[in-house]
């Protein structure tokens with residue numbers, strides 16, 4: 001974490017296996033170490049923090065060590081977002097800072113399941129309407145940053161109720177269908193995004209978007225950006 005963050009560092013929130021049990025391929029699995037660490041609401045300076053709060057945006061860094069749990073790659077718990085005042089579900093954007101991330105997205109009815117593979121510098125858009133799980137499939141730590149609206153709380157229940165996402169990624173890369181989603185379609189693959197007109201580019205860190213209101217406006221007002229995002233994903237990610 002210290003190689004990726006030189007600002008004030010709050011205590012990490014660690015996800016334990018007990019919190020994750022109901023989303024694992026093998027719920028009986030045990031681990032004596034936390035599965036991942038979330039450093040939320042980071043800011044390098046008081047000015048940056050003020051700007052982030054004024055724009056209702058949060059910057060987090062998450063560290064997911066390389067780990068397998070009874071044959072399943074370590075992953076985040078998985079959650080959906082809620083709707084904004086315009087009735088559109090809040091989106092989110094991630095950046096890979098180290099390692100490789102497999103971002104497994106699915107609509108709430110699991111009628112669409114999408115994998116986005118992210119390497120260092122890649123930006124991964126979680127568009128309105130998709131829940132998401134991040135998997136570390138590599139032999140090294142996955143370190144990722146995200147920008148997200150502060151105006152909602154994550155909804156974990158749909159993932160917990162169906163014991164995780166529509167697919168589990170197992171050691172070696174096999175995607176095994178979760179039997180609680182008998183009708184889930186095969187996984188589609190989409191690419192990470194760049195949105196040059198908003199300044200979201202591979203070479204630009206997400207933290208550098210602080211101070212650029214237009215670059216982060218989509219996080220709270222996605223309804224104004226649906227066409228742009230449909231466009232930059234080549235229509236691969238569906239905007240709902």
Ligand SMILES: O=P(O)(O)OC[C@H]1O[C@](O)(CO)[C@@H](O)[C@@H]1O
Pocket residue numbers: 015038039040060061062076077078079092146148154
């Ligand atoms: O909330 P989960 O599913 O444990 O996933 C953790 C990730 O989600 C976030 O809360 C942002 O959506 C990050 O802090 C963290 O990367």
